Amino acid sequence: MAEFLQIMISGLAAGAVYALAAVGFTLLWQASQAINFAQGEFVMLPAFFVLIGTGYFGLPLWVAILLAIVISILVLGIAFKKLVVEPMLPHGTLPLVIATIALGLLMKESVKEFYSAQGQPFPPLFPQTVFEVFGAAISVQDVCNLLVSLLVILGLQMFLQRSRTGRSMQATAQNPAVAEILGVDVKKMVMYTFIINGFLAAIASILISPFYLAKFSNGETLGLIAFIAAIVGGFNQIRGALVGGLLIGVLDNLAAAYVSAQYRAAVPLILLIVIIMVRPQGLVGTTEGRAV
Amino acid sequence: MSWLRIAAVLAAIVVLVLAPMGQTTYFVYVLCSWLVFSIAAMGLNLTLGYAGQVSLAQAAFMGIGAYVTSLMTLAGIHWIFAVFASVTSCFAVGLILGYPALRVQHHFLAFVTLAFNALVFLVLRNEEWLTGGSFGLVGMPRPEFLGFKTGTQTQFYYFVLVCFLIATGIMAWIIHSPWGRAFKALRENPIRANSLGLNTRRMTLLAFAIGSAFGGLAGAIQAPLVQFIEPGSFALIHSLKLLLMVVVGGSGFFLGPILGAAIVVLLPELLRFTEGYYLMVYALMVLVLMVFSPTGLFGLGTRFWQRLTRPKQVERGDLKQGASL
Numbered sequence: 001m002a003e004f005l006q007i008m009i010s011g012l013a014a015g016a017v018y019a020l021a022a023v024g025f026t027l028l029w030q031a032s033q034a035i036n037f038a039q040g041e042f043v044m045l046p047a048f049f050v051l052i053g054t055g056y057f058g059l060p061l062w063v064a065i066l067l068a069i070v071i072s073i074l075v076l077g078i079a080f081k082k083l084v085v086e087p088m089l090p091h092g093t094l095p096l097v098i099a100t101i102a103l104g105l106l107m108k109e110s111v112k113e114f115y116s117a118q119g120q121p122f123p124p125l126f127p128q129t130v131f132e133v134f135g136a137a138i139s140v141q142d143v144c145n146l147l148v149s150l151l152v153i154l155g156l157q158m159f160l161q162r163s164r165t166g167r168s169m170q171a172t173a174q175n176p177a178v179a180e181i182l183g184v185d186v187k188k189m190v191m192y193t194f195i196i197n198g199f200l201a202a203i204a205s206i207l208i209s210p211f212y213l214a215k216f217s218n219g220e221t222l223g224l225i226a227f228i229a230a231i232v233g234g235f236n237q238i239r240g241a242l243v244g245g246l247l248i249g250v251l252d253n254l255a256a257a258y259v260s261a262q263y264r265a266a267v268p269l270i271l272l273i274v275i276i277m278v279r280p281q282g283l284v285g286t287t288e289g290r291a292v
Numbered sequence: 293m294s295w296l297r298i299a300a301v302l303a304a305i306v307v308l309v310l311a312p313m314g315q316t317t318y319f320v321y322v323l324c325s326w327l328v329f330s331i332a333a334m335g336l337n338l339t340l341g342y343a344g345q346v347s348l349a350q351a352a353f354m355g356i357g358a359y360v361t362s363l364m365t366l367a368g369i370h371w372i373f374a375v376f377a378s379v380t381s382c383f384a385v386g387l388i389l390g391y392p393a394l395r396v397q398h399h400f401l402a403f404v405t406l407a408f409n410a411l412v413f414l415v416l417r418n419e420e421w422l423t424g425g426s427f428g429l430v431g432m433p434r435p436e437f438l439g440f441k442t443g444t445q446t447q448f449y450y451f452v453l454v455c456f457l458i459a460t461g462i463m464a465w466i467i468h469s470p471w472g473r474a475f476k477a478l479r480e481n482p483i484r485a486n487s488l489g490l491n492t493r494r495m496t497l498l499a500f501a502i503g504s505a506f507g508g509l510a511g512a513i514q515a516p517l518v519q520f521i522e523p524g525s526f527a528l529i530h531s532l533k534l535l536l537m538v539v540v541g542g543s544g545f546f547l548g549p550i551l552g553a554a555i556v557v558l559l560p561e562l563l564r565f566t567e568g569y570y571l572m573v574y575a576l577m578v579l580v581l582m583v584f585s586p587t588g589l590f591g592l593g594t595r596f597w598q599r600l601t602r603p604k605q606v607e608r609g610d611l612k613q614g615a616s617l
Contacts, residue, residue, distance in 0.1 A: 035399070087583045093399070095586030097346060098539045099579055101532050106575035113568050220528075224410065231403055262418045269407040269414075273392075276404055280396035 002135035013142035015249020016149030020204035022229035022241035024197035030173035031193035038104035040223020046205035047214040069202045077198030111216040119213030234285020320445045326557040327456040333537040333549030335506020341544035343499035344479035349405035350534040352412040353504045355526030357511025371435035375512040382508030386501035416523035428522030542590025
């Protein structure tokens with residue numbers, strides 16, 4: 001029982017961070033029909049911004065983190081939209097898929113060549129103490145990760161549902177043409193989506209790197225998990241990405257503990273295939289009537 | 293087929309026959325792997341360029357082909373039977389995988405194949421009793437046909453070339469058959485194709501399964517070529533590489549994947565002076581190419597050619613007269 005509780009908490013903590021990446025992925029898909037195959041690399045990169053800040057420029061950790069978030073928004077949000085997505089959108093989905101694959105490759109190789117091919121230790125943000133609840137060892141780091149991720153996602157949800165800008169963004173996501181007619185600045189709303197994605201990627205990167213070490217190849221697994229979380233939960237809902245992320249985090253840890261460590265990576269993949277066959281709209285997603 | 297086209301095909305075959313003469317073994321090996329990847333990319337082009345579906349599992353199908361062929365030839369069965377088994381098993385797996393994915397919505401195939409590739413990799417690595425795990429399989433024999441041996445690199449090149457020409461011929465036949473026209477109709481406008489009485493789902497599934505079978509064929513040739521296979525050669529990244537081949541060359545153009553494979557296989561040799569930066573240079577080139585010409589190099593070439601050959605506007609004499617009045 002104690003072991004089970006322990007597995008659940010650390011699974012939820014990892015899952016909440018996956019959910020951050022998945023939410024960004026979902027938002028981009030909704031706003032611009034762009035499937036970002038570089039999403040994993042987007043989560044890999046900001047940790048290196050922090051490391052460059054603390055290592056090369058000797059900044060205090062919190063300054064480096066703030067700077068990394070700002071740079072992520074500029075590079076992964078605004079520059080990505082202006083330089084890659086915008087010129088390619090008129091050509092349809094496929095060239096954009098290829099371009100994001102190439103972009104992911106470029107980011108991965110750049111980090112490997114210009115920083116290091118080795119995994120880098122990343123400073124933890126929260127105290128590394130462990131406390132006991134019902135005999136289960138729960139780490140403060142896990143609980144804090146879970147809380148921060150949930151707060152960010154809830155805040156985002158509030159922003160999208162309550163604020164005027166957020167509602168305009170949702171209108172844009174559902175039907176850009178109608179939103180335009182209703183006086184929504186569609187271009188600006190799409191840009192906001194990219195900015196939010198850059199921000200979420202930065203937060204996810206900073207939360208997860210103390211566990212995984214900052215490594216150029218982290219994007220491979222993270223990207224795949226973000227995909228799967230987004231699809232499992234439901235591609236057209238933020239709630240879906242959250243459910244998908246948490247579910248994968250927990251299942252992954254359960255599989256590693258009770259099934260087989262060798263095949264733990266197979267669990268999300270099988271989950272994905274099953275979901276697509278049984279419930280293609282995702283667990284909490286709704287079917288879209290958008291066709292032709 | 294016009295006479296000009298037949299002459300061009302014959303000339304290309306002559307060039308391919310003469311290519312390995314007086315070259316180093318390594319160069320001949322690079323040529324062989326170009327032809328092998330061309331076959332796999334050609335199959336993917338059918339799925340992607342003609343039927344309009346993104347598949348991210350072509351490397352997994354190459355892997356299935358390579359492992360089936362290796363296990364059978366290592367057990368003493370002739371390559372001819374092994375290649376038959378490889379191609380049919382990939383065709384069957386393609387059908388099983390594509391059926392549920394295409395039943396839902398088009399981009400789901402991309403995700404299902406992505407997951408499938410990752411699963412195949414895990415199985416190849418973990419099932420050591422069958423696949424040798426991460427140590428792989430070694431020493432696949434090179435086939436022999438009625439006394440014609442394929443032991444040396446040049447002999448093997450001609451064997452690969454024959455396979456390549458047969459595969460290209462079959463692909464050309466498929467594309468010019470009513471099926472091929474149906475695939476194209478599907479890509480251009482699935483709804484219109486459907487309204488014309490085409491069973492879009494069945495045609496797309498067929499295109500995907502045939503494309504996968506070509507991947508199996510490529511794997512079956514790769515096994516005796518490299519004589520050492522391990523799971524890493526068939527990981528997801530290689531599927532992405534195959535996808536890049538098709539798109540960089542020009543998806544939907546018959547020769548596109550062959551050009552794309554040439555670029556992906558030969559470019560590391562040309563960019564050797566950049567040392568570790570090869571992949572970065574390559575990724576940057578793909579990005580720039582996609583921004584300027586999303587239809588790949590063939591699309592770029594066609595547009596350039598059209599601009600050259602487009603008739604110039606001739607000013608009408610009577611207009612000039614009228615203007616001067």
